[in-house]
Amino acid sequence: MVRVAPINLTFNPRTLWFDPGDLDIEKDMPVVVRTARGTEFGIAASEVIEVSEEQVRALKSALRPVERIATEEDIEQAAEMERASAEALPVFKEMAREYHEDMHPVSVEFLLDGDKAVFYFEAEERIDFRELVRKLAARFHVRIDMRQIGVRDEARMVGGIGHCGQELCCKRLGGEFCPVSIRMAKEQGLSLNPQKISGLCGRLMCCLRYEFDAYKDFKSRAPKLNATVQTPAGPAKVVDHDVPREIVSLKVEGEKPVKVPLSEFDPAPEGATRPNAVGEEAWEEATSDRGLIGGEALIFSTSQFTGADKLAEGAKVRHTGGSRKGSGEAGRSRRGGSEGRGRGGSRSAG
Known part of the structure; x- marks a missing residue:
């Protein structure tokens, strides 16, 4: 070892x-x-x-x-280099703006000895920065190392908050970037709106890959959507997949959907990879009150209440002056709209 x-x-x-x-x-x-x-x-x-x-x-x-x-001297030196890096970034941005409009400075890093500085910038295409290196060396009197990075590296280096409200995965978790494709979003049934599946870097979100394998595995074992499954109540259609809980929603014609765990299906027929039938006992369990699974049962849980709980009193709700004025105008508008519909509408109350 x-x-x-x-x-x-x-x-x-x-x-x-x-x-x-x-x-x-x-x-x-x-x-x-x-x-x-x-x-x-x-x-x-x-x-x-x-x-x-x-x-x-x-x-x-x-x-x-x-x-x-x-040592204490090392810690003080590291803090000094951090301050020098922060002071150098505005200068780097100003010089880069004059040198090349497509160069976007990201950060500056001074190494502990203070004799070398690394300048990070993002650009779509390769840029010849030799002249800029000479100007930076003359300005800071240290060895200059220029590093061109991509937009994903920029997001990881700068950091930020993602759509989920958490710190960016690339910043919080680190590691190597893995390929992410639009197929991963399709497999998970997500919206293909670029604004919803793209991160701050403008590329597909890294988290699209996290549960892709789980979705792919479940869908390879579960009956396909719109497939027909035999149940004690008759043929049922697969209308939904709940992948995290591995539950399949089945709908018999004229009835409400019934949620059945994939593990409760009868084994797949010989030569097939997907089950296509639900037994009597599993169907009875799913259609009874005991069929409320996981989160659905928790909806009706009252364990968080105590005997001293009270309902909110409407008379004590606080309103601001602007809110009352807006509410009055909105009320008059609604009353006017209702009267207009009553006079000109073709539908009447019975």
Whole structure:
């Protein structure tokens, strides 16, 4: 087994492995590490762990060392470099605007030693930035490394809040980007409106991939939509799939839909991969009061109520002046509209 220290670097979304040597590293401990770019400041993602030699050999590069546990001077230097990075970004944006209109600066990173700075920018096409590098070097007096990144990398680096109200997955979870296709949205029955399935980066949301395999697996085992299933009440049509709970909705003609768990279906006939019949016991269970499954049963749960609960009193509802005025105008408008419909409409009350 090999001892490794999982370390998080500021501008790298992945947790990297380093050789801790004889150092005793704990979670959230600041450390100084040596990377291919130079000396960098990082935070331990966890304590030192042991991994197999096969896992180490599978890495893209050999383990690099943890130089030392960060001292107070290292922490102050890292904070100073962070301030320098923040101050350099507006200058980078101004120079980039003069140099090339299609270059969109994203961030600036000064390494711990302060002798090298990495300038990140996003652009759709390849840009020749050699002249800009010379200007930046003359302005900041450090070695300049220009990195062109894509829009997904930009979103991960800047961060933000997604449609779900959570921090962007690419920022929160890190890791490698996986391909996402429109087929994944179709398989999950989602709206194909680009505004609803696209992330802040303008590309398809990463989360479309998370449950794709689950949907694909369930739909390969369940009866297809609009297929006919034999039940004790007669032939029924498959009208809906509840993939997370693995429930199939069946509708007998003239009756309400009945929800049957896929696990309660009779086994698939020989030579077939999908079941096409529901037994007497499973059908009786689904059509009885006990058939309320999971969330539906919770709708009627009153365990959160106490004996002291009271209904809201309408007389104590607070209204603002603007709200009352708006309500009065709306009421007059509705009354006027009702009178108009009463005089000109062809329908009358019985």
